Amino acid sequence: MSSNETKEYDIVIIGGGPAGLAAGLYASRGNMKTIILEKLLTGGQLNNTAEVENYPGMDHVTGPEIGEEMTKQTKRFGCEIVTNCNISKVELSGKDKVVESDKGIFKSKVVIIATGSEYRKLNVPGEKEYNARGVSYCAVCDGAFFKEKELVVVGGGDSAVEEGTFLTKFATKVTIVHRRDAFRAEKIIQDRAFKNPKINVVWDTVVPEIKGNGNGVTSVILKNVKTNESKEFSCDGVFIYVGLDPNTQLFKGQLKMDNSGKIITNEKMETNIPGVYAAGDVRETPLKQAVTAASDGSLAATMAIGYIGALHDKE
Ligand code: NAP
16 A cells, blocks of 8 residues: 555554554454554564463463464454554544554544553663663563673563563573662562562662663663662663653644543543544553453444444434
């Protein structure tokens, strides 16, 4: 398809993580002509998750494996999926929604936004410079590069503590640096980390700088926020897990969002614009898991099918 060709669908889904894939499955299984437009590859944050142990019915599976199965299942019902699709503009307010991208223009009755979130940056010197040369946001993708090395993990949530534990499969030592004196990660995840002899925790400390030798990371500066003392700490890599920012830039000015840029929906996944739904991490929600994202996506698609049915009844 050329970039200025226009194609029409019942439902356009933006984002191919668990929320988008579940929405695609329910919409195409509900006989809607449906397409998923994904910026990178399908799977979303599942691709960055080593082991998923809290998706009911699936035990001992990796995130990428669940993502792949979800993709296959969604395609089986006829949902089209376009990957590496860069969207430049969305027009959501009219009865017909329009999505413009480098893979074409897509017109639809409904848009389901499932663009998820991306790892927040620390924004400190050395972070950008050593990105992919010792600085990483994805233990599953990059952990194996650090066999027999010493690593620092920054953060105190589920991601930092869980992925820090995963990194001990490769590293000789993992130091988790957290800005407070208690993790916010789930207790079961914390307990596993505390029992792991390769994990060391540095509390009340931030990383104001990442240092290297031009080729890769060699150390970080650790600053104790209580004493204000700083010291240099040798390491071969830094994994940063300091939270997630929603991917909502494209929709600013059109959709209602909270202060952190997450889309506000009601319990039916409806946004402030009729025919526009949001599902998964991109919306304001108290639990961000693959299972809740999939639940949001299936609910959004079911509501969307009803919305399109009502439009047809009016015609
Ligand atoms: P998160 O829960 O928002 O935690 C971010 C952590 O980074 C917090 O501990 C925070 O410290 C710290 N932080 C934030 N900004 C910082 C900065 N500038 N410098 C240093 N530290 C900073 O993010 P997450 O761990 O990525 O998790 C995101 C969501 O995904 C959560 O809802 C989580 O439950 C979910 N998740 C679940 C699983 C699972 O179920 N197994 C796995 C991964 C993620 P404070 O604690 O002081 O705020």
